[in-house]
Amino acid sequence: GAGVSQSPSNKVTEKGKDVELRCDPISGHTALYWYRQSLGQGLEFLIYFQGNSAPDKSGLPSDRFSAERTGGSVSTLTIQRTQQEDSAVYLCASSLISGRGYEQYFGPGTRLTVT
């Protein structure tokens, strides 16, 4: 079946502009995660959603970052007033449920470059 998809695959934006990154999880997966991978920081957790529960936002680096998940499916990560340090690959993952021991399936990522 279809895997996790993300769009756009690449995004170049000017410093100060807002960007929206989209994630389509695997159908039927109730848990959705956002991670960021950048040089010098490795892979870091940003936020996760489980069903209708309040999301765990503890990994968001600043209040310029926000995410929503509509209808328990598609998610959008928004970065406002982008800074150069936001340049990274943003990875989305989904899992069947948000239980321990369930594999997370990753999308191909969105490479964000802030100039």
Add this chain to the structure above:
Amino acid sequence: SQQGEEDPQALSIQEGENATMNCSYKTSINNLQWYRQNSGRGLVHLILIRSNEREKHSGRLRVTLDTSKKSSSLLITASRAADTASYFCATDAETSGSRLTFGEGTQLTVNP
């Protein structure tokens, strides 16, 4: 913050040889997973080992877990050029819900 540390950071071997990568972590975990990443993009799940397991196999992969030493190893036997990739361990810690904490990764190069 990154919980896991992996060594070596880079490993170069010849096709047919075995590759061993190690991962250490700091806090108590529920399970540990290994992922593979090609060209800095999406991660592919390889294998999951639970905290009450000591060894697990999947094809040419063998994973061990030593919770007393807070360490894990990934062994790839009879390596192939197509195994060239970055390999990451990721832990699901008892205190952090189901989010994963990743190690720094090992860049494996298998020379034909």
